[in-house]
Amino acid sequence: MAASDRVLSSTLSEPPASPHPITYQWLLPNSRGLDNFLKVMDDASPWATGYPTPPPSPQHESGPAPNPSTSAPDSTDAPPQAxxxxxxxxxxxxxxxxxxxxxxxxxxxxxxxxxxxxxxxxxxxxxxxxxxxxxxxxxxxxxxxxxxxxxxxxxxxxxxxxxxxxxxxxxxxxxxxxxxxxxxxxxxxxxxxxxxxxxxxxxxxxxxxxxxxxxxxxxxxxxxxxxxxxxxxxxxxxxxxxxxxxxxxATEDLVYTLHSLGAKTGVALDEVSRIGGWITGEIGKGNGSGAGRATLSRLRREAGES
Amino acid sequence: MAASDRVLSSTLSEPPASPHPITYQWLLPNSRGLDNFLKVMDDASPWATGYPTPPPSPQHESGPAPNPSTSAPDSTDAPPQAxxxxxxxxxxxxxxxxxxxxxxxxxxxxxxxxxxxxxxxxxxxxxxxxxxxxxxxxxxxxxxxxxxxxxxxxxxxxxxxxxxxxxxxxxxxxxxxxxxxxxxxxxxxxxxxxxxxxxxxxxxxxxxxxxxxxxxxxxxxxxxxxxxxxxxxxxxxxxxxxxxxxxxxATEDLVYTLHSLGAKTGVALDEVSRIGGWITGEIGKGNGSGAGRATLSRLRREAGES
Structure with a gap:
């Protein structure tokens, strides 16, 4: 859960700029997972929601000092009423x-x-x-x-x-x-x-x-x-x-299919295909989306032609 | 067409052992392609259909001597009535x-x-x-x-x-x-x-x-x-x-889908998946069949377990 905590904390303290609201889903294995989740949420809330940030505690009890750029200060065990x-x-x-x-x-x-x-x-x-x-x-x-x-x-x-x-x-x-x-x-x-x-x-x-x-x-x-x-x-x-x-x-395949049926998804296939190409490259996996690969192939041709 | 001719000739002279008849389709670009096709067919016919094989012509006019194990003798310009x-x-x-x-x-x-x-x-x-x-x-x-x-x-x-x-x-x-x-x-x-x-x-x-x-x-x-x-x-x-x-x-995906609908294709999915794994490996292409890869994965697990 430590990694999830960090992702959640980072998402809260440095929310991605997005023209549309994003809904995050956090998979919790058990009640302890929920406790961790709520603690990170509560810790981040005052800062993330624009409440005045209390000064960081000078005597940090255990573990490394929090990185103020990505982590909320552990100011209190009784969080302000979120x-x-x-x-x-x-x-x-x-x-x-x-x-x-x-x-x-x-x-x-x-x-x-x-x-x-x-x-x-x-x-x-x-x-x-x-x-x-x-x-x-x-x-x-x-x-x-x-x-x-x-x-x-x-x-x-x-x-x-x-x-x-x-x-x-x-x-x-x-x-x-x-x-x-x-x-x-x-x-x-x-x-x-x-x-x-x-x-x-x-x-x-x-x-x-x-x-x-x-x-x-x-x-x-x-x-x-x-x-x-x-x-x-x-x-x-x-x-x-x-x-x-x-x-x-693959999201690209799903979106391509839904669009082919005339559905409006609000998803830009070209952009999500670029993201799919990037992330699968970053982690060294093959791009598992046929529609994504074909879209990237088209984008490359168009870039070459222009 | 030279390669196609050789494949056709080889298919006729050394027909694959198969419990079921195979239908071959030969893509012909034009009438010249048909002429080549018919010539190979006619040349091979006497031999392949079990007609007595005439002795190979000792004075082969042009090109390399035919390989008797894979090629039919070019015994005549006027083939016997096939x-x-x-x-x-x-x-x-x-x-x-x-x-x-x-x-x-x-x-x-x-x-x-x-x-x-x-x-x-x-x-x-x-x-x-x-x-x-x-x-x-x-x-x-x-x-x-x-x-x-x-x-x-x-x-x-x-x-x-x-x-x-x-x-x-x-x-x-x-x-x-x-x-x-x-x-x-x-x-x-x-x-x-x-x-x-x-x-x-x-x-x-x-x-x-x-x-x-x-x-x-x-x-x-x-x-x-x-x-x-x-x-x-x-x-x-x-x-x-x-x-x-x-x-x-992919044949494997098609067969898997048809079987999932209760259709009888006469195709053994395990076997065609093995062929797909083999041929894509031989030519160094990724196996493009999801059903094929999943079937091979199952076969490997079963082999490991037994």
């Missing part, structure tokens, strides 16, 4: 939690049963919402499990989704972690969720392109009325607990 | 021709107008069919052209398809050479073809995955009733005249 809102510097912050739809994956990934993870997340969700942070809950291996195979029970997924919504989740992201999801299985899962009373507006779909099915499953979900989709620029991502599972569906 | 059939050694052979749906691409690619290419191919098609070789006609840039943009006129494609069928083509392969095809454009094109009287049974769809849309467009085509699809193992292929255009849709 507004009960997830908004900081015009950007929003949400809390994410992560459960599995199969017992095997739950045990391997989080070392507890599905029921135990529900029990553990209940107080985290309550506290997050009390503090004004919307909660997003991921249901992983919803369309196939590396340990139990491709036939995850859709009723198990629907049951979990209902429980999480009743516990107060604001959105459920149904994740095909392994990429095993097929068009018929996706259709069946969405039908089962609807029959269980879960509304499309409360759902997001989270596809991995491991078997090349992510965009097909996106089309099936669009047909069903889903309008929220997760993706990762350049097709980055993956799952260390899901052997062979590769990246999330 | 059966008017495309079948050799249990495998079938067909002739393919290639036209463009835009004038710009036709001129850049074949240095003639669309009408000129129709005129040139007419005698080739007549002769091919007279000799018992079915003819497949590709209509390239049917869903976007590198020179004229994404909006290829579907009526132009339909008009070409009708003319080619009237000229005697046995099958039309409608090719999205640039990969610019979208789901709505594919749907519109198929509707226009139907309205022009072209039957689904006379069509194959040929998608490139340049923008990641090949499988989506396959789904649209399946919905429309198309049952023939072109693909290349490992996603190999491309088009030198279509800048930035990458490979054909």
């Amino acid at each position: 507004p009960a809102s997830n908004s900081r510097n015009g950007h929003s912050h949400e809390v994410s939690i992560f459960l599995a739809a199969t017992e095997s994956f739950s045990k391997k990934n989080t070392n507890c049963t599905i029921q135990e993870s529900l029990d553990r997340f209940a107080p985290l969700m309550a506290e997050s919402r009390r503090r004004g942070f919307p909660v997003r809950a991921y249901i992983s291996v919803a369309l196939g499990c590396p340990f139990e195979g491709p036939d995850t029970d859709p009723h198990r997924v629907a049951d979990l989704a209902v429980k999480l919504l009743e516990m107060g989740a604001d959105e459920i992201s149904v994740a095909d972690t392994t990429g095993m999801g097929t068009a018929p299985a996706t259709k069946q899962l969405l039908r089962t969720l609807k029959e269980a009373g879960v509304r499309n507006e409360d759902l997001a779909m989270h596809f991995h392109d491991t078997f090349g099915q992510a965009l097909i499953n996106t089309m099936v979900s669009l047909d069903h009325g889903i309008r929220a989709f997760d993706s990762a620029v350049g097709g980055l991502g993956g799952c260390p607990y899901s052997p062979g599972a590769t990246g999330n569906v | 059966p008017a059939s495309n079948s050799r050694n249990g495998h079938s052979h067909e002739v393919s021709i290639f036209l463009a749906a835009t004038e710009s691409f036709s001129k850049k690619n074949t240095n003639c107008t669309i009408q000129e290419s129709l005129d040139r191919f007419a005698p080739l098609m007549a002769e091919s069919r007279r000799r018992g070789f079915p003819v497949r006609a590709y209509i390239s840039v049917a869903l976007g052209c590198p020179f004229e943009g994404p909006d290829t006129d579907p009526h132009r494609v339909a008009d070409l398809a009708v003319k080619l069928l009237e000229m005697g083509a046995d099958e039309i392969s409608v090719a999205d050479t640039t990969g610019m095809g979208t789901a709505p454009a594919t749907k519109q094109l198929l509707r226009t073809l139907k309205e022009a009287g072209v039957r689904n049974e006379d069509l194959a769809m040929h998608f490139h995955d340049t923008f990641g849309q090949a499988l989506i467009n396959t789904m649209v085509s399946l919905d429309h009733g198309i049952r023939a699809f072109d693909s290349a193992v490992g996603g190999l292929g491309g088009c030198p005249y279509s800048p930035g255009a990458t490979g054909n849709v």
Whole structure:
């Protein structure tokens, strides 16, 4: 969590200049993760929201001195009353939690049963919402499990989704972690969720392109009325607990597909393709987006021609 | 054509052992290409069909002596009457021709107008069919052209398809050479073809995955009733005249998708994935098939576990 803390702290103290508000989602493993998250939030709040900054404590108790350019001063254990809102510097912050739809994956990934993870997340969700942070809950291996195979029970997924919504989740992201999801299985899962009373507006779909099915499953979900989709620029991502599972569906591919259908996403494909080319180059991974590579190829030709 | 001649000759003299008959398609650029093709066919026929092999001519007029293990003896200019059939050694052979749906691409690619290419191919098609070789006609840039943009006129494609069928083509392969095809454009094109009287049974769809849309467009085509699809193992292929255009849709991805829908293809996904891994490695290209890579990853894990 130390790295996440630093990213969060930096995001709060040096918010990126953006013409549009950004919503950040912070994946929290447990209540201790929430405590850390809230501490960084509270510490940063006075500064980040423009409150007068108290002088840094001269006797810093432990650890290195905070870097005043990126870290908030640890002035107090009782933070000033922050507004009960997830908004900081015009950007929003949400809390994410992560459960599995199969017992095997739950045990391997989080070392507890599905029921135990529900029990553990209940107080985290309550506290997050009390503090004004919307909660997003991921249901992983919803369309196939590396340990139990491709036939995850859709009723198990629907049951979990209902429980999480009743516990107060604001959105459920149904994740095909392994990429095993097929068009018929996706259709069946969405039908089962609807029959269980879960509304499309409360759902997001989270596809991995491991078997090349992510965009097909996106089309099936669009047909069903889903309008929220997760993706990762350049097709980055993956799952260390899901052997062979590769990246999330690429943002560029998703945006290209949505635009091809006439949808308005507000995303500039050229710009996101440039970002995908840059970040995959920086971390030395191949650019996993066909639409991104083709767009970059076009941009290079246009630059050469002009 | 020299390389094609050698491949054809070798295929005839050393036909691959296969439990199922293979249909070979030979892309011929013009009537001279057909002459070469027929000559190799005729030369090989007596030997390949089990006719008694005449002794090799001791005075070979020009070029290197034929390698008796891979080449047929050039025993005569007047070949024995071969059966008017495309079948050799249990495998079938067909002739393919290639036209463009835009004038710009036709001129850049074949240095003639669309009408000129129709005129040139007419005698080739007549002769091919007279000799018992079915003819497949590709209509390239049917869903976007590198020179004229994404909006290829579907009526132009339909008009070409009708003319080619009237000229005697046995099958039309409608090719999205640039990969610019979208789901709505594919749907519109198929509707226009139907309205022009072209039957689904006379069509194959040929998608490139340049923008990641090949499988989506396959789904649209399946919905429309198309049952023939072109693909290349490992996603190999491309088009030198279509800048930035990458490979054909990968056979592995296509087969995985069709199987996921419950279709029976007769293709063993594990085996074709192994071939894709091998051939892309041999030629030093990345394996362009997500389903192929994921299948190979599974096979490696299974081999490690056993």
